[in-house]
Amino acid sequence: xIDKKYIETMLERIEEYIxxxxxxxxxxxxxxxxxxxxxxxxxxFQKHNISIAGIIDxxxxxxxxxxxxxxxxxxxxVLIPYRKNKIIIVTAPWDIPLMIKLDALEYWxxxxxxxxxxxxxxxxxxxxxxxxxxxKGKLNKAIFHETKMVYSGYKVYKKLxxxxxxxxxxxxxSLGDIYILGLYLQAKxxxxxxxxxxxxxxxxxxxxxxxxxxxxxxxxxxxxxxxxCRWKMVQKDKVSGEILHFHYIYHAVVPKILExxxxxxxxxxxxxxxxxxxxxxxxxxxxxRNDVSKICEKYGLVxxxxxVIAPYAKSIPEVHFIFWQLLANALLEKNxxxxxxCNGISEPPLLGTxxxxxxxxDAISVIEFAxxxxxxxxxxxxxxxxxxxxxICIFHESKENSIxxxxxxxxxxxxxxxxxxEYEYTxxxxxxxxxxxxxxxxxxxEGNTFR
Amino acid sequence: MxxxxxxxxxxxxxxxxxxxxxxQRKPDYSAGNVAIMLFLSGEDECxxxxxxxLNEFLEKNGYVSxxxxxxxKWVEENYRKYNSKTQRLExxxxxxxxxxxxxxxxxxxxRNFYLISLHKPYGRDQCLKLPSEDSKLISHLVKRxxxxxxxxxxxxxxx
Numbered sequence: 001x002i003d004k005k006y007i008e009t010m011l012e013r014i015e016e017y018i019x020x021x022x023x024x025x026x027x028x029x030x031x032x033x034x035x036x037x038x039x040x041x042x043x044x045f046q047k048h049n050i051s052i053a054g055i056i057d058x059x060x061x062x063x064x065x066x067x068x069x070x071x072x073x074x075x076x077x078v079l080i081p082y083r084k085n086k087i088i089i090v091t092a093p094w095d096i097p098l099m100i101k102l103d104a105l106e107y108w109x110x111x112x113x114x115x116x117x118x119x120x121x122x123x124x125x126x127x128x129x130x131x132x133x134x135x136k137g138k139l140n141k142a143i144f145h146e147t148k149m150v151y152s153g154y155k156v157y158k159k160l161x162x163x164x165x166x167x168x169x170x171x172x173x174s175l176g177d178i179y180i181l182g183l184y185l186q187a188k189x190x191x192x193x194x195x196x197x198x199x200x201x202x203x204x205x206x207x208x209x210x211x212x213x214x215x216x217x218x219x220x221x222x223x224x225x226x227x228x229c230r231w232k233m234v235q236k237d238k239v240s241g242e243i244l245h246f247h248y249i250y251h252a253v254v255p256k257i258l259e260x261x262x263x264x265x266x267x268x269x270x271x272x273x274x275x276x277x278x279x280x281x282x283x284x285x286x287x288x289r290n291d292v293s294k295i296c297e298k299y300g301l302v303x304x305x306x307x308v309i310a311p312y313a314k315s316i317p318e319v320h321f322i323f324w325q326l327l328a329n330a331l332l333e334k335n336x337x338x339x340x341x342c343n344g345i346s347e348p349p350l351l352g353t354x355x356x357x358x359x360x361x362d363a364i365s366v367i368e369f370a371x372x373x374x375x376x377x378x379x380x381x382x383x384x385x386x387x388x389x390x391x392i393c394i395f396h397e398s399k400e401n402s403i404x405x406x407x408x409x410x411x412x413x414x415x416x417x418x419x420x421x422e423y424e425y426t427x428x429x430x431x432x433x434x435x436x437x438x439x440x441x442x443x444x445x446e447g448n449t450f451r
Numbered sequence: 452m453x454x455x456x457x458x459x460x461x462x463x464x465x466x467x468x469x470x471x472x473x474x475q476r477k478p479d480y481s482a483g484n485v486a487i488m489l490f491l492s493g494e495d496e497c498x499x500x501x502x503x504x505l506n507e508f509l510e511k512n513g514y515v516s517x518x519x520x521x522x523x524k525w526v527e528e529n530y531r532k533y534n535s536k537t538q539r540l541e542x543x544x545x546x547x548x549x550x551x552x553x554x555x556x557x558x559x560x561x562r563n564f565y566l567i568s569l570h571k572p573y574g575r576d577q578c579l580k581l582p583s584e585d586s587k588l589i590s591h592l593v594k595r596x597x598x599x600x601x602x603x604x605x606x607x608x609x610x
Contacts, residue, residue: 143468146558147461154457234460234556236573246577254578257596263582271580 007040010091014041018048026085028053030078033095034062041091042068054078056088058098075101150234153227157239160218166196167241171229173201173222173314175208175360175379180269181244182212189274191242201225204360208383211361212287246272263408287386292365299356301370302337307441308358308367309350310341310375319376319396319425326434327374328353334438341375367391372441377409377422385411388419392437395424460557467554470547471561479518479539486514488565489551492523500593501567502526505535508598514563522548567597 023029029050031041034057045052055072056079057063062072075098079086088102160167168191170177178200185192197216200206206219220228232239246254246268254272263271296303311324328350331338339356340349349355358366360383367373367387374392375381381393395406411420421440423433474480480487486509490498509517516538521527522545530540554560556572569592570576578592594600 143464143558143560147464150460150557151457233573243574254581254596257578257581257592271582272577275580 007037010037011040011044014044014089018050022087023050024085027087028085029087029089030054030056031089031091032056032075032098033090033092034059034067034072035092037091038067041089042070053086056098058095058101146230149227150230151227152224153229153231156220156224156228157231160197160199165240166194167199167239168196169199169225169229169232169241169243170205171201171225171243171245173205175204176382177245177379178205178208179212179379179382179385182209182214184269184274185213191274196241199225199228208360242273244273287364289365289368290362292362292369295359295362296366296369299339299354300337301339301356301366303369304371306337306339306370307331307372307374308339308341308356308370309353310373310378310380311350312342312347313376313378313380316376316378317396319394320427320430323394323425323430323433325350326430327437330434330438331441334442336372336441339370341380363387374437377405377411381411385420390421390441391419392421392423392440394433395422397424397426463550463553464557467550467557468560470550471554474520479541482515482538484513484515485538486512486517486563486565487561488517488519488567489548490519490521490523490526491548491566491568491571492521492525492545494568494570495523495525496589497567497569497593498523498526499529500590501597502530502533502535503590504594504598504600505533505537507600509536511600520548520551565597567593569593569597 017023029045029052031038031052032055034055038055042052052070055067055070056075057072058074060074063074065072079088079102090099090102170181181198195216197218198209198214199218199220200209201220201222203219206217209217229243232241232243309324309328311321312318328338328340329352332352338350338353340353341356341358342349343355343357363380363384364387367384367389370389372390372392373384373387375394377393377395381391384391391411393411395409398405406422406424411422421437423436425433474487479485488501488505490501505517509515516536518538519526519530519540520543521540522543527540527542530537552566552571555564555566566572568575569579569589578596579588581588581592
């Protein structure tokens, strides 16, 4: 049984809120949690002719049920998107998962949208309890989280080998960007003139950076890199070095602008990261080729008559598996030898094709040997952009209100890139796209490259 | 404590947090649905476009009015000319401005707080490298970049 005094104080508080005038015609009122007090609250609202939009409860078993004509829902279903005209009445704060969610959604801070109706304790709290509540009120969870992150960055920065004192941080696990940085290194951009250390995320990026000619490369985890970048942003010029990406800066306004004015991916580096324009020098950069005849023999590649399909990517959404399978089937029918660039464990090969994990350092040579490459637009495409082979690049469908992937990540703007065919995959054009790709391969079967 | 130590930075953040608490206690903040905006001195052109688009920004984000904090004399003298829904303007010292900027650099401490500047915090000035006609760049950066207003046509008359 609930104490009568408890209910009386609670109803008094709600009436106070209504009297102040916080409720208008547009406001949606939600009550939490689902317990016996609801009966009394609903009576009160009926008296004032105010309707209730819903009851919020974190227990899944009650979701989608109706209680006295009112829907019971989860907090995230109702409170996201965040709207100003929503009010939550909290009769008791024992539903802790829900309270955490409300805190994360910043409902705590605004009296207009958050009505705590828990009655005050009857007696005077002790001095210790008062101090505890005072401290708890001042504790800001966001600052605690950020401080932890910055501190971890500070610790990692302290541990870095300080031989040359200049650090460049590349914050994403992206092969394509490392390839572009490598091109700038070889074109001798002013930023890379002095001795420096490049910090990258992941083993793949480290291997590629070394292949591209970076001498001092440090491999970090994504968490360490996030921390160190935040430390750089806080310390600014006191940490020698730069963050080599235009999208990363925490409070930057550039990403929003790039959504409107589509500047190709590579040009963003020219404009925003490296100030000097090196287009002429960049065009002359050529990467070394390795002898891959033994590797190709091992996997059974037929020179200029094999197709390498790369359906997997780490940092971008993947195209539907059915498309790749239809494509592989169509190519097998035309008597091509088809390989899937995958590790064979977490990434299974397409049915009827052979598994071929390509080492990043040998990628250009292997693709030139095979003759045809068809792959999802990922960092791997950047790496092999200058290879002399027939290359087809598949873009996934751009979402509404988002950048146009095809024009932003176009292969034509990558330095040294040539002989690419670009297609956009949608759910509707799946079969048509397969036919078109096979047709293109037959037309260009005489030469090494597309004309 | 050296200036590049972690604890030195944290102390500065603490003072920023303390100053922000002072602002939170003001009736302008607790009135509800008020955007708190910090305008900085030395960026008059940015301030001009920010005040021009202020009403549009407030409407789109569901704010009733704006509470302006500034250390700029220009803003103090001119903000009434723009007919913006400004609740109140408070002149604060440059030292206090820096406190808030330091806190903002550390973390985004309040959903309703907006820093109107193209140079601070660290990294924002990168946007000035974007190609555009000189007269339109700053207005576009303010409207789309800082305020996040999506509009196809950007036409602003210089005052």
